[in-house]
Structure formats: structure tokens, C-alpha cells
Amino acid sequence: MQIERYMGRISGPLLDRIDLHIEVPSVPYQELAARQDGTSSATMRAQVQQARAVQTRRFGGEGQRLNSRMTSRQLRKYCVLDTECQGLMQNAMETLGLSARAHDRILRVARTIADLEGVDTIKHPTPDRSNRLS
Numbered sequence: 001m002q003i004e005r006y007m008g009r010i011s012g013p014l015l016d017r018i019d020l021h022i023e024v025p026s027v028p029y030q031e032l033a034a035r036q037d038g039t040s041s042a043t044m045r046a047q048v049q050q051a052r053a054v055q056t057r058r059f060g061g062e063g064q065r066l067n068s069r070m071t072s073r074q075l076r077k078y079c080v081l082d083t084e085c086q087g088l089m090q091n092a093m094e095t096l097g098l099s100a101r102a103h104d105r106i107l108r109v110a111r112t113i114a115d116l117e118g119v120d121t122i123k124h125p126t127p128d129r130s131n132r133l134s
Helices: 002-015 029-033 041-059 072-078 083-096 100-117
Strands: none
Touching (some): 083 100
């Protein structure tokens, strides 16, 4: 019980500084045995380079080039959420007890995902675009 309490005290502040937490389920044998290739490194590199170019243009003369370095003012300017996303964010903040730091990191990651998808606005994923990056 003491170890769990200790880990809880330590893990909260540490986890609060990690942008993405993804639980990865085991891969079914059929997928491992399939001969279909996933996204190649070259394709992924091209997508990242394109997203970084968008970010460089976006921030132009604002002194930085990446979403990860956005200030609070830039977050409000470039990470506007549609109504559905605002509701989702509010629900997450209230039910998960997320910090202001977590809120800002979510916006930065959402902006980056939108950049990777080549869209100007942050929107709730629809079934046809939810797996585009996989």
C-alpha cells in the first residue's frame, strides 16, 4: 500500500510532463503474418517535413517554428476548437481533473495532428479521417 501511494505521488507530476500516453494492445497474429506493409519511414518523413513547413509559415516572424513551443497567446490564436471539440475538452478537463499544462499540451498535439492531416482547423475526428495517420 505504501509503494502504491508513493508511486501515485511521483507518477502524477511525471506523467503530467509527458505529451502522449498510448496503451498499445497486443497485435493479433493475422496482422503480424500479413504481407501488407505499413507506412514507410520515407512517407512518414515526408508528412513530418510538410507539417513542419506549415508550422514555419504559420509562425513566420513570431520567433519560433514549432507547435511544441507555442505561447499561451499563440495557443489561443492558432488552436481554436470547434464546438464539438470544446465540449470534449471541457468534459476531459472536468472528469479527468487535467491541469492547465495538460490542457495546453492537448492543444499543441491537436494542432500538430491537424498539420499532419493538412487541415487548417482542429476538428473532432470523423470515421473517414480517424485512421489517416496509421
